[in-house]
Amino acid sequence: xxxxxxxxxxxxxxxxxxxxxxxxxxxxxxxxxxxxxxxxxxxxxxxxxxxxxxxxxxxxxxxxxxxxxxxxxxxxxxxxxxxxxxxxxxxxxxxxxxxxxxxxxxxxxxxxxxxxxxxxxxxxxxxxxxxxxxxxxxxxxxxxxxxxxxxxxxxxxxxxxxxxxxxxxxxxxxxxxxxxxxxxxxxxxxxxxxxxxxxxxxxxxxxxxxxxxxxxxxxxxxxxxxxxxxxxxxxxxxxxxxxxxxxxxxxxxxxxxxxxxxxxxxxxxxxxxxxxxxxxxxxxxxxxxxxxxxxxxxxxxxxxxxxxxxxxxxxxxxxxxxxxxxxxxxxxxxxxxxxxxxxxxxxxxxxxxxxxxxxxxxxxxxxxxxxxxxxxxxxxxxxxxxxxxxxxxxxxxxxxxxxxxx
Numbered sequence: 001x002x003x004x005x006x007x008x009x010x011x012x013x014x015x016x017x018x019x020x021x022x023x024x025x026x027x028x029x030x031x032x033x034x035x036x037x038x039x040x041x042x043x044x045x046x047x048x049x050x051x052x053x054x055x056x057x058x059x060x061x062x063x064x065x066x067x068x069x070x071x072x073x074x075x076x077x078x079x080x081x082x083x084x085x086x087x088x089x090x091x092x093x094x095x096x097x098x099x100x101x102x103x104x105x106x107x108x109x110x111x112x113x114x115x116x117x118x119x120x121x122x123x124x125x126x127x128x129x130x131x132x133x134x135x136x137x138x139x140x141x142x143x144x145x146x147x148x149x150x151x152x153x154x155x156x157x158x159x160x161x162x163x164x165x166x167x168x169x170x171x172x173x174x175x176x177x178x179x180x181x182x183x184x185x186x187x188x189x190x191x192x193x194x195x196x197x198x199x200x201x202x203x204x205x206x207x208x209x210x211x212x213x214x215x216x217x218x219x220x221x222x223x224x225x226x227x228x229x230x231x232x233x234x235x236x237x238x239x240x241x242x243x244x245x246x247x248x249x250x251x252x253x254x255x256x257x258x259x260x261x262x263x264x265x266x267x268x269x270x271x272x273x274x275x276x277x278x279x280x281x282x283x284x285x286x287x288x289x290x291x292x293x294x295x296x297x298x299x300x301x302x303x304x305x306x307x308x309x310x311x312x313x314x315x316x317x318x319x320x321x322x323x324x325x326x327x328x329x330x331x332x333x334x335x336x337x338x339x340x341x342x343x344x345x346x347x348x349x350x351x352x353x354x355x356x357x358x359x360x361x362x363x364x365x366x367x368x369x370x371x372x373x374x375x376x377x378x379x380x381x382x383x384x385x386x387x388x389x390x391x392x393x394x395x396x397x398x399x400x401x402x403x404x405x406x
Contacts, residue, residue, distance in 0.1 A: 044068075
């Protein structure tokens, strides 16, 4: 049996057979969720696996290891003080009746491995739905990524793909579907693939150096996660307890919780002294739960101990129908692209009808750009608009970097 857990765009899994369980890529914000699932299903964690050293979120492998006494497994290439056993290509992990095969899959990082079992490929950040992991940090290599993808293409088409991330709300795919739809998996020219990967200039995940260090050393703090209703109760009972919203200014302007403090995560380090001197208690939240653990860790590392994290962020707050303040906010990038693209298409048509037929190529060019954006998930117009001072101020920089090449 396989259970998928979601923390924002980060996916983790528990694979179980008989009464034994394998925890794969655990996220720091879901420790209590894992404990409850394991207890409810009378499962004992036999092993905990990190498919690689994560760079965009804190692993809870060390926390779960301490609580359950289960050994942590990682690649023989991983630099880690947490790992108890090192795995290499073709090793087997036995869970109950299930045998899980280890596949060494470098490319995203040099310590990346995937797990094959129960008809599923747990690919970590290597093969994603419609994309692949980026190759520009942690000894990543586009050449290795191409070779890894060639290896994964040999798996049966019906193999279910269980990735470590998805940024568009998709939960699973299949190898067959990816061979048909994923442009990176479809590429057969290694030189072209490598050049394409190297041409990508993508911002790094926020706080990457600290996250890697914490994951390698196993220093992730056991964060106290509370529900939105618990957060609301604490704020109402104690005026010294404040809700700290670490989303961007644009997100805050569109919808926020009354009396919450907005400090975008990319500016938080410059405000930590101010927060520390206030002597207040903080409940940190973001949109869905990715940025808030990072922000909470920054506060705790700075000596602010009265910190909690609101599980599920403002998305869960709204889902539970708790009160919010809605504003008009700024114009989202998606809407800006729609407005400009629509205006250019209409201008091309009108100019072609009134002035010269050649103006129709304005519409053709924009249409081709939109098709390209849809097929590749790379919007050149959106990238250009992000360079405007208006958008930089609204969006900030912390949420731009992901582990995906796209």
